[in-house]
Amino acid sequence: MTTLPLVAPARGFTLAEYEYRTQQLQQHMRLKQIDAVFFTTEPEFRYFSGFKSQFWESPTRPWFLVAPAEGKPIAVVPEIGVAGFDLTWIDDVRSWPSPRPEDDGISLLAATLVEVSTRYRRTGAMLGPETSLRMPAANFAMLQKVLAHHELVDASLMMREIRSIKSLAEIDKIRFACQVAAAGFDYLRHHLAIGMTERQACKAMHLEMLRLGADNCPYLISASGQGGYDNIIMGPTDRALVEGDVLIIDTGANFDGYFSDFDRNYAFGYAAEDTVQAYDAVYAATEAGLRAAAPGSTTGDVWQAMWSVLEKAGALGNDVGRMGHGLGMQLTEWPSHVPNGDVVLKPGMVLTLEPGMAFAPNRMMVHEDNIVITETGCELLHERTWQQMPLIT
Template identity: 70%
Template sequence: MKNIRSAPSRGFEHSEFAIRTEKLQRSMAEQQIDALFFSTEAEFRYFSGFKSQFWKSPTRPWFLVVPASGKPIAVVPEIGVAGFEQTWIEDVRSWPSPRPLDDGVSLLADTLQGVANTSGRIGGMLGPETYLRMPAANYQMLLEHLSAYQIVDVSKMVKKVRSIKSPTEVEKIRFACDVTATGFDYLLAHLTTGMSEREACKLMHLEMLRLGADTCPYLISASGQGGYNNIIMGPTDRRLSHGDVLIIDTGANFDGYFSDYDRNFAFGDVDRATHDAYEAVYASTEAGLAIAAPGCTTGELWQSMWSVLEEAGALGNDVGRMGHGLGMQLTEWPSIVEGGNVVLEAGMVMTLEPGMTFAAGKMMVHEENILITEHGCEMLHKRAWPTLPIISR
């Protein structure tokens, strides 16, 4: 197997967090928002640099307050205070969590009230593809504490800020993508008939860890005779047999940043319709690559890919979209959907993910990761095989 690029440095310069925060604060000023708060890991980490495995536990809430100017303020359980010594955050306020009757709610409210003293508008992540990560009763308590303020949704604003990746972010994603590409090459060389889906996925999982991935929290598969009809489950203990098509879709993670793409494999002879479907989704991706550039809308990108699939006889697309943003989360805003009006900008990292139902109960899906550049787009990893690879072992 080829040697992959060296892993980039971990973490970020403090200046990068300042740039992110100032960009958000400019948008806050335009919408007359005095302060906003975050309670979910991705936004908290993006603006603070605080990275912890404690987010896996549902016991303690964590809050970050962004005022109209100046550095964010952390409102966190006492157990986490020491972790901020390596971040750019200076103001860290804490309470002895867990304390179910008031688990940081009044401290968060006091902090927000202390900085929201102009327009009386406070922002939170309340829109689509967000969640609060705090009990409903606690959120209701927070609203009662802040009854004199208007609580507004800032999710679109925050998603837009996060959608433009810095060069440092791109290099972390690129490394995760390179690890995944090399893992797929390794799998192609070692897949055999009779192996189970679970064994195949574990083989690739271990190789990606060896190559430098920190984790591979997303690794799914599906298989079936001449195709598959479910791409969000698995892997299972189903044994791969002659005539099967296997898809593996995975997201390796390096320093908090994901890759996300898939590859398809055929075992022995499969019918011409399956080969044609593979080549159709490959050509569909080519159409997307040809127009993905600043100024193109997500709807135009969707149409360019769907037109190829429709001409190839696609019966439908049951996935609901043909790609999405990528970064600190496996799927990020925006989605590539029919009629989408989000305009692509340089610095966005996207997946192109055309898929088609090509026969009753049979799907074919293809996915690649790209960076939108000033004049077009750039693949972040090795392109898929142009024809369906055959496993004859």
């Protein structure tokens, strides 16, 4: 059980980091002949501005950030948010009295984009897979109409490249979130009992992670069943844990806007032989993934290394669709470990390894660990999952 105190890294980032992020984006923009990119979603907005607010939980007010080809980003925000930018490096803040449904910042956003899009008249936005615009369809149509003489292009691919390589400061925040969750799993190992419900188990772990320094834990799910489980995206429920059950908890603790994302398994009373074999197989698959995850390897190489172990162990299939993904400001980020994946791993990428197998009808076993790609291989960001399945008696 983890006993050493966890030391949280410094919050926020230096001015130099925000300048570097913006310069990286502007280099991509010059290559693509894009005059400006506008962002409407919290992770991208925060990534370039440093603006961190719980107001994103409300759908009432939109928030826009415009990144021109030169100079600092420009914030186009509701009046209620202007004062918050005193805590950021942004000094050009334009506002309107939101909420104003008839024109909730769209004309102000359009005017700003027209102002900075004079060379190529090409404007970028997050239009690709795994993205959203966070604005009503009518507002987007209004924006397109005003920008009729400008070409609207997808900026999501270059954002993937920029955000996939984490700085040392970002990695420190993710590592701390991972260590908090790992300590929470350890705590739970010593505080679970037959007869507890899934909800009680998850709540106990949630409270412990908050005590250890997590800011919040918006993602904490569980599943249980006799000898395994058949669903890993629901719960927790009020189902009482009984002898022969296997419980999985999958959690994403958050610190200063950065996530961890991994799971661990517990057996109650006893573990059936095929359950133990499945646990051993996914543990071995993770070991294979740890060996494969290195600069120059691809996401497909990592997937194949893990799947080869699971297939040899008799896996009936993998219902998750991938075996790991990127991690950072969002619980799941690009890229994914998929068959024939062609994304080349680079130092600074933070990823999960998530081998899972169906080992019997309606029974699954899944492991997930968090790593960062280094110059020579990869590094676990937390203590390794237990080699043997823990038995709760």
